[in-house]
Each structure stands twice: as structure tokens, then as C-alpha cells.
Amino acid sequence: MKTLALTIDPEKIQESNTTTSERQEAKLSLKLSVRLSTLWCGLMHASTTWPIHGHYHCRTCGRTYFVPWDAAHVVQPAVESGA
Secondary structure, three states: OOOOOOOOOHHHOOOOOOOHHHHHHHHHHHHHHHHHHHHHHHHHOOOEOOOEOOEEEEOOOOOEEEOOOOHHHOOOOOOOOOO
């Protein structure tokens, strides 16, 4: 069975016939869905691949995760400029 990992950017949810509040609700719903599915995968699936090229895959659901030690995907803390 082959699965497909789907990645959707919440910032790209744009439709001309929706209001701003509907777009914000869709973004929040998508973020919640992504967080819940990531939590579910982490708790219920024990079959991950070895990390290769900065990411690894879940063999059960096909999700792709970046390795935390890869410098290209680490979020840098904001630098405050002192005056």
C-alpha cells in the first residue's frame, strides 16, 4: 500500500469568495489538523525510516519529518536590537 504525504501551506489559503474571518478559521483548522495528525503519528506509529538528506519518513502514514539537528530547518531566535 502506497501512501501520499500532503503538505498544505496555511498562508496560501486564499479564495475570492470567502471573508477574512472564514480564511482565518480555515487556517486555524488546518493548523490544528496538522498538529493532531503529527501527534497521532508520533504516538501510534513506530515505523520510521533512518534520516537521509535531512528528513525521515513514517512508513505507516507516509508523513515526512525534518531532523531537528539540520541547520537549514532550525528556527533561529529573534535578535532584539538594544538602543
